[in-house]
Amino acid sequence: MAVGVVLMTLKDDALRVLAVARDGGEQLPYGRLGRQEPLRRAAERIIGEQAGIAVDYLEQLYTFGNIVPADGERLVEVCYYGLVPADDGGGGAAPGTRWLRESELGVLPELQERIVQRAVQRLRGKLAYTAVGFELLPEQFTLAELQQLYETILGRRLDKRNFRRRIAELGIVVATGDEKAQARGRPAALYSFSAEVFQRLDSRGDILAF
């Protein structure tokens, strides 16, 4: 009985997955489940011990149980996936850990690569009908950052005006009044996510289908 975790963040406009050094290679964080330990708590513990990162969002992904390695034993592994806000991504990660970009997933054992694919798929799916994307942003963010996030995860460009229209219609972000200065160009207004408005819409589903 093991518990594994796929931690994802956005870094350099790319979705990345945390790997930890282990057995001379790089692997997803995972560990054994304590005798009296609830599954989710085990996932949280493993994240703390092996990644040293604050996770905003944690959800069960899938349980793998057809793993029959050479020794003939069936190992059951319950997998979770978690999201880490963009600004924490670089900072908090413990030594020996690394944020892999999609092109680097090959360094993981093959089964783990498939787990990651499943996690990314799930995240893409959830993006359309939940506000899960906001978990990947800092508390305050610009609309350009929000759009960038959607584009990165969905893997395609979105129209700026259509995107903003939709966000405005839903009213799930509110202007904080602050601005974020850019290196060059006009400063951008900062927004924060309105959990209350989102709650009202959530039941209907299909919130953010771009």
Place this chain on the structure above:
Amino acid sequence: MAVGVVLMTLKDDALRVLAVARDGGEQLPYGRLGRQEPLRRAAERIIGEQAGIAVDYLEQLYTFGNIVPADGERLVEVCYYGLVPADDGGGGAAPGTRWLRESELGVLPELQERIVQRAVQRLRGKLAYTAVGFELLPEQFTLAELQQLYETILGRRLDKRNFRRRIAELGIVVATGDEKAQARGRPAALYSFSAEVFQRLDSRGDILAF
């Protein structure tokens, strides 16, 4: 390590869940996992042993692992859900089993009731973007039966013409040429599901969002 199964079918225009007699009550089918047994195979075995039913569709639902009963032990239970075609629903079920309607779910242990709710929710969700509904129908069916199925699972009425238009547009059912005589009234044309057409559409998602 246990494996449990939520089997669902349509009977009398209602979604029903299979319960088996156990420990003096009624419970979902479940059993222990063999040492070298893959999870899905265990689910199939348990269905065979305890329900004696042919399942068309079987998918992992969720893994529960926060179950800490009085004795302080944490039990991990991997749950699957399966769909049984409507016409087999009454027939194949083994003695000691019963198809519960939604109002009867209270006879199940409380945790199992929550598992069933999760399964029903998942089925509703999948209905919109997969062809999972067809697993609940016999190989040949009328459009009225198909619509009835959607209405039952979604819990609301649908417009007959809009429903048929959508189905026709997608082309995922093909007329077999046969007819089904009704007790009264005009006979209905029989259709069957076209897996090939569906495959082409599947990637796009959002197939059957009514």
Place this chain on the structure above:
DNA sequence: GAAATAGTGTCTGTTAGACACTATCAG
């Protein structure tokens, strides 16, 4: 004032939802 980024509205084609009648069968 040049380069860079933020921010804003309209038009058009497609889709979803509301709606009522004719066709065919058993008795």
Place this chain on the structure above:
DNA sequence: CTGATAGTGTCTAACAGACACTATTTC
């Protein structure tokens, strides 16, 4: 011919997608 079920088309409102310019800032 009556009762029951199958089957069919149009109109309208809402939504999604394409599209180009002005505003504000740094250097």
